[in-house]
Structures are given as structure tokens and as C-alpha cells.
Amino acid sequence: MGEELAAGPEQRARSLQEFLRTRVFGRKTCWHLQVGSTNDLAARLAAEGAPEGTLVVADQQEMGRGRGGRQWYSPPGLGLYFSLVLRPREYARIVPLQTFLTAVALTEVIRARCRLAATIRWPNDVFIEGRKVAGILAEARMLGSGIRNLVVGVGWNLRHRAADFPDDLRGRATSLAAAGMEEVNSIPLLAYLLEVWENWYERFSKEGADSLLEAWRRYSPESTGHWVRVADGKRILTGKTRGVDSEGALLVEGDDGCVNRIRFGEVQSMLEVRS
Ligand code: BTN
Numbered sequence: 112m113g114e115e116l117a118a119g120p121e122q123r124a125r126s127l128q129e130f131l132r133t134r135v136f137g138r139k140t141c142w143h144l145q146v147g148s149t150n151d152l153a154a155r156l157a158a159e160g161a162p163e164g165t166l167v168v169a170d171q172q173e174m175g176r177g178r179g180g181r182q183w184y185s186p187p188g189l190g191l192y193f194s195l196v197l198r199p200r201e202y203a204r205i206v207p208l209q210t211f212l213t214a215v216a217l218t219e220v221i222r223a224r225c226r227l228a229a230t231i232r233w234p235n236d237v238f239i240e241g242r243k244v245a246g247i248l249a250e251a252r253m254l255g256s257g258i259r260n261l262v263v264g265v266g267w268n269l270r271h272r273a274a275d276f277p278d279d280l281r282g283r284a285t286s287l288a289a290a291g292m293e294e295v296n297s298i299p300l301l302a303y304l305l306e307v308w309e310n311w312y313e314r315f316s317k318e319g320a321d322s323l324l325e326a327w328r329r330y331s332p333e334s335t336g337h338w339v340r341v342a343d344g345k346r347i348l349t350g351k352t353r354g355v356d357s358e359g360a361l362l363v364e365g366d367d368g369c370v371n372r373i374r375f376g377e378v379q380s381m382l383e384v385r386s
């Protein structure tokens with residue numbers, strides 16, 4: 112990425128246009144050297160009327176945000192940090208499915224282009240060999256029970272070596288390079304992701320969730336029949352996963368045999384199989 116960074120953000124935005132094969136996603140791109148959070152900037156642009164598909168990318172984030180109030184480590188030269196403005200017509204309760212779309216697209220790109228065995232951990236973390244390689248943060252602005260606009264932010268670890276991660280992440284995070292990809296070219300990868308993502312987005316809005324959920328389930332084998340510990344904000348629950356329902360909620364069967372429907376939260380860990 113040294114050479115890519117040397118070129119400057121305007122040039123990277125232009126280079127992205129050369130690789131893009133989308134209709135809308137990324138056709139308007141603002142690429143910055145450094146921002147607080149691309150999600151914040153994209154939300155501001157969305158509120159000012161930016162069109163669907165507007166993309167905000169930064170080489171570095173000072174205050175990159177993750178889910179659950181965590182920070183997203185965003186140093187220059189190692190990862191991609193970007194946010195897309197969407198204006199879906201559906202109701203708020205399907206916001207989780209919008210992040211499923213992004214996770215499916217990321218997984219397909221990593222499998223097809225990087226030849227790495229990416230999987231999804233509910234709700235939308237992308238993993239390679241048990242370590243997280245990409246995370247998604249979706250933030251919606253509502254209009255009644257509908258969505259006025261949705262900003263979907265993605266942090267994607269590309270070139271980190273183990274030593275590049277802070278101590279608390281080292282055992283849990285990976286990057287494409289650390290997982291074995293030899294030459295990581297971020298701009299063609301981003302262009303391809305936007306293309307696959309846009310195809311899923313259009314298919315979802317025309318045909319509904321069936322094929323999306325089928326793909327998501329295929330890429331998330333641990334969401335069925337695996338022991339997990341899940342936090343949903345109020346409690347921590349241990350049980351066996353029983354798949355996801357049509358709104359993207361995770362079903363977890365507790366020791367008492369009751370199935371809990373978890374709409375928001377995250378799988379904290381996979382547990383050793385119990386008898
Ligand atoms: C997670 O916790 O897994 C979600 C991480 C999302 C990080 C990305 S980086 C680009 C965008 N801007 C942010 O501040 N966060 C998201």
C-alpha cells in the first residue's frame with residue numbers, strides 16, 4: 112500500500128472509478144487522508160441530501176467506531192475504512208438484513224478474489240480461520256417506522272501482520288495478508304466488493320430476502336447446531352444455535368430447551384462441543 116498511499120486520495124478516488132463496474136455504488140466517492148469516522152462524515156452527507164451509493168473512504172480514522180461502543184483500529188496503510196450511503200425503501204426492522212447483505216458480499220469477494228475461506232459470524236462479522244478480518248457498522252436515520260437513510264461502514268483488515276495489531280486484538284484479528292494472500296491491491300478489491308454488494312442490494316429490493324438468507328446461512332455454518340455464548344446487551348446467554356429467522360434474528364436454544372430470539376447483540380465465543 113506504500114505506493115498506493117504515495118499517490119494521494121484524489122488519485123485513489125479516480126483510480127477506483129476506473130475499476131468500478133457498478134451503476135450507483137461508489138459512483139460518487141469522497142476519499143480523505145484522515146477523518147474522525149467515515150460513518151459520521153457519510154451520515155452528514157446523507158443528511159445534506161447525498162445520493163444513494165455515495166462512498167466515503169479514509170486512509171486513516173482518528174475515531175473509527177465499532178459495534179457496542181468499541182473503537183475500530185484504523186491506522187494508515189493497513190486497512191480499508193469506508194462508509195456507503197443507502198436509501199432503502201424498506202422498514203426499519205429489516206436493517207439487520209442490510210448488514211447481512213454487506214457481510215455476504217465481503218465473504219464472496221474474499222472467497223473468490225482472495226481464495227481464502229471466509230465465514231460469517233452472526234450478525235455480520237467476517238472471519239478467516241477463527242479470526243475477524245472485517246466488521247460492519249450500520250447506522251440508520253429513521254422517518255417514522257421507515258428509513259430516511261442508512262450508512263453502512265466497513266473496516267477491512269488488509270495488510271496487518273500479527274505485530275501490527277494492538278495487544279488486545281492480536282489473538283482475535285487477522286488480515287488478508289496475514290491469512291496468506293500475497294499481493295493485496297486495495298482499490299480493485301474495493302471496486303469488486305461494491306459490484307457484488309450492489310448486485311445483492313438490487314436483488315434484495317426486487318426479490319426479497321430468501322436468496323440472501325440462503326447465502327448468509329451457507330457462509331455461517333456456526334449459526335446452526337453450534338454451542339455459543341451470546342450477549343444481547345441485557346444478558347449473556349449460552350446455548351445451541353438454531354439458525355436465523357427471516358428478519359436476521361439469531362435463534363439460540365438454552366439448556367432449558369427454550370429457543371431465544373436474539374435481534375441485536377453478538378456472538379462472543381464459540382464453545383467446545385458439549386455432549
Ligand atoms: C465492528 O465492530 O465489527 C464494526 C466495525 C466497523 C468499522 C468501520 S471502519 C469505517 C466505518 N467508520 C467507522 O467509524 N466505523 C466503520
